[in-house]
Amino acid sequence: MNTKQLNILLADDDKDDRLFFSMALEALTIPTKLATVVDGEKLMAYLFENEQQLPDVIFLDLNMPRKNGFECLLEIKRDQKLNQLPVIIFSTSFEQDVVNMLYKNGAKYFIRKPSEFLQFKKIIQQIFTLISQENMQNPSRENFVLTV
Amino acid sequence: MTSIKKPDEEELVITRKELALQKEEKEKLVEELIIARKELAFQKEEKGKRAAELGIANIELAYQDDEKGKRAVELGIANIELAFQDDEKGKRAAELGIANKELLFQNEEKEKRAAELSIANKELLFQNEEKEKRAAELGIANKELLFQNEEKEKRAAELSIANKELAFQNEEKEKRAAELIIANKELAFQNEEKEKRAAELIIANKELLAFTYISSHDLQEPLRKIQTFVTIILENENENLSENGRYNFQRMQLAAGRMQLLIDDLLAFSRVATTELIFEKTELNLIIEEVKADLKDTILEKHATIEVTEIGSANIIAFQFRQLMYNLISNALKFSNPDIPSHIIIDSKIVKGVKLNNEKLSPEKNYCHITVKDNGIGFEPHFSDRIFEVFQKLHGKEVYTGTGIGLAIVKKIVENHNGIITATSELNKGACFDIYIPAG
Structure with a gap:
C-alpha cells in the first residue's frame, strides 16, 4: 500500500452520498484528503483552478444539476492537461448502454453505489488498491464495472 | 295262142280256156281304147287351154320385155350413179387414211394416258x-x-x-x-x-x-x-x-x-x-455460458446441472436474449425440487412453422425453437398463461422471493423478437418453456 496521501475529488450533488463517502474514507486505513464539489460546473472550475495540483482520482456522479457527469467526462478527456486523470463513475443507476458509452469515453471504472455501508467501504478500498497497482493503464471492458 | 293245138281233149280245154282268155283280153283292150280316146279328148282340151295360156304368157313376156328395157335404162342410170359413188368412196378412203393416222396418234396418246392412269390408279388404290x-x-x-x-x-x-x-x-x-x-x-x-x-x-x-x-x-x-x-x-x-x-x-x-x-x-x-431493437446473429451458446457464469453461485448451491444439447445461432437482440435466458434459468433454479439435484436441459432447433401446429405461427416460415426444461416443482397446468402476466406470483414471498415480473419480461422479450412463448407443466413434474422466434 502506497503510504503517500491520496488526493480525492468527489463530484456529487447528493448530501447523503457525500456523507457516506467521507464516512467510508474515514473507516479506511489509507491516508486520504477529500475535496467535494456539488455539480459539474463546479467540478470543471475546480480542476482549472487547481491545474498545478490535480487530484489523484475523481469520483464522478452522473446525475448532477447544471452540468452532468457525462459532459464533465468528455471535457476532462478532451483537455490535454486533464485527460490523464483517472475518473471513476459513481452512480445509482446501472444501464448497459450508459456503461458502454462511459467506457468508450475514457472513464476508468464504473461503480454502482452500493446499498449497504459495508459494501460501500469495500468498494472504495478496492478502487484505491487497483489505482495504486495499475500505472494509469485502463482496464479491459469486462473489468470496467466493479462489484463487491 | 292260136297256132299251137294239141289233139286230145285236155288240149282242147286248154285251147278253149286259151280262147276265152284271149277274148277277155280283147275286151279289155277295147275298154282301154275307149279310155285312151277319152284321155286324148281331154289332152286335146288341155292343149287348147295351154295355147290360151301361152297367148296370155306371150302377152305377159312382151310386157316383161318392155319392163326389161325400162330396167336397162334404169340400170344405166344406176351405173352412172355407182361410178359417182365409187369416186366418192375414193375420196372417203383418202379422208379415212388421214383420219386413221389421226386416230393412231390419238391412240398413242390414249395409251400414254392409260399408262398414266394406271399409275394414278395404283396411287388412288393406295390412297x-x-x-x-x-x-x-x-x-x-x-x-x-x-x-x-x-x-x-x-x-x-x-x-x-x-x-x-x-x-x-x-x-x-x-x-x-x-x-x-x-x-x-x-x-x-x-x-x-x-x-x-x-x-x-x-x-x-x-x-x-x-x-x-x-x-x-x-x-x-x-x-x-x-x-x-x-x-x-x-x-x-x-x-x-x-x-x-x-x-x-x-x-x-x-x-x-x-x-x-x-x-x-x-x-x-x-x-x-x-x-431500440437491434437484431444480430448471435451464438445462443455464448449467451447461455454468460448466464451460467452470472448464476455460478446458485448453480453450485442447488447442485444443478445445466445440459445444453443441440444449440445453434439465432437472429436476436443479444442483450435482451441474455436477460431472457437469465430469467428462465434463474427461475428454474429458484423453483427447483429441494429433494433432487436440479437438472436443466436447454436445446434449440430450426423448425418449419407448419410442423409446430400453432395458429399464431406462420406455416411457411422457419422458426428457431428453444426449449428450457427443468425437473423442479412445476405448477398446475391452468396457470400456464397467468405466469407470464406482470406481478403474478404462485407462491408467497416468504417461500420464494421475487416480484412476479421475471416471466413478464421474458414474454415481452419474446414478443420483441416477433415470437411466442408457451409454458407446460404439472405440479411437481418440472416445467418446460418453449420459445419460437422467426429464424433469420
Whole structure:
C-alpha cells in the first residue's frame, strides 16, 4: 500500500452520498484528503483552478444539476492537461448502454453505489488498491464495472 | 295262142280256156281304147287351154320385155350413179387414211394416258387403302366420340342442374354481398375508430412505460440511501439498540431489499419495452455460458446441472436474449425440487412453422425453437398463461422471493423478437418453456 496521501475529488450533488463517502474514507486505513464539489460546473472550475495540483482520482456522479457527469467526462478527456486523470463513475443507476458509452469515453471504472455501508467501504478500498497497482493503464471492458 | 293245138281233149280245154282268155283280153283292150280316146279328148282340151295360156304368157313376156328395157335404162342410170359413188368412196378412203393416222396418234396418246392412269390408279388404290384404314380408325374414334358425347350430355345435364343451383346461390350471394358492403362500411368506420384508439393506446403505453422507467429509476436513489443508513445504524449503533430495535431494523432492511428487487425488475421490464431493437446473429451458446457464469453461485448451491444439447445461432437482440435466458434459468433454479439435484436441459432447433401446429405461427416460415426444461416443482397446468402476466406470483414471498415480473419480461422479450412463448407443466413434474422466434 502506497503510504503517500491520496488526493480525492468527489463530484456529487447528493448530501447523503457525500456523507457516506467521507464516512467510508474515514473507516479506511489509507491516508486520504477529500475535496467535494456539488455539480459539474463546479467540478470543471475546480480542476482549472487547481491545474498545478490535480487530484489523484475523481469520483464522478452522473446525475448532477447544471452540468452532468457525462459532459464533465468528455471535457476532462478532451483537455490535454486533464485527460490523464483517472475518473471513476459513481452512480445509482446501472444501464448497459450508459456503461458502454462511459467506457468508450475514457472513464476508468464504473461503480454502482452500493446499498449497504459495508459494501460501500469495500468498494472504495478496492478502487484505491487497483489505482495504486495499475500505472494509469485502463482496464479491459469486462473489468470496467466493479462489484463487491 | 292260136297256132299251137294239141289233139286230145285236155288240149282242147286248154285251147278253149286259151280262147276265152284271149277274148277277155280283147275286151279289155277295147275298154282301154275307149279310155285312151277319152284321155286324148281331154289332152286335146288341155292343149287348147295351154295355147290360151301361152297367148296370155306371150302377152305377159312382151310386157316383161318392155319392163326389161325400162330396167336397162334404169340400170344405166344406176351405173352412172355407182361410178359417182365409187369416186366418192375414193375420196372417203383418202379422208379415212388421214383420219386413221389421226386416230393412231390419238391412240398413242390414249395409251400414254392409260399408262398414266394406271399409275394414278395404283396411287388412288393406295390412297383408298389408306382412306379405308383412316375410315376404320375414324369409325373407332367416332364410337369413342359418341360415347364421350353421351357422357358429355350426361355431364351437361348435371351441369345444367348445378348451374341452376349456382344461379340461385349467386343470387343469395349477391344479397349477402350487398349486406356485407353495408356491414363493411360500418366495419371500416369502426376500424378507423379502433385504429385511432390503438394509436392513442400505443402512445399512452409508451408514456406509461417511460413513466415506469423514470419513476423506478428515481426511486432507486432514496431507497438506496435508506438501506445504507440502516446498515450504518446496525453497524455503528449495534450495542445501543435493544433486541427488538435490531429486529425491526432487520425487517426494515428486508423490506427495502424487496423494494429494490421490485424496482430493478420494473426497470428491466420497462427497458425491454422501450429500448431500440437491434437484431444480430448471435451464438445462443455464448449467451447461455454468460448466464451460467452470472448464476455460478446458485448453480453450485442447488447442485444443478445445466445440459445444453443441440444449440445453434439465432437472429436476436443479444442483450435482451441474455436477460431472457437469465430469467428462465434463474427461475428454474429458484423453483427447483429441494429433494433432487436440479437438472436443466436447454436445446434449440430450426423448425418449419407448419410442423409446430400453432395458429399464431406462420406455416411457411422457419422458426428457431428453444426449449428450457427443468425437473423442479412445476405448477398446475391452468396457470400456464397467468405466469407470464406482470406481478403474478404462485407462491408467497416468504417461500420464494421475487416480484412476479421475471416471466413478464421474458414474454415481452419474446414478443420483441416477433415470437411466442408457451409454458407446460404439472405440479411437481418440472416445467418446460418453449420459445419460437422467426429464424433469420
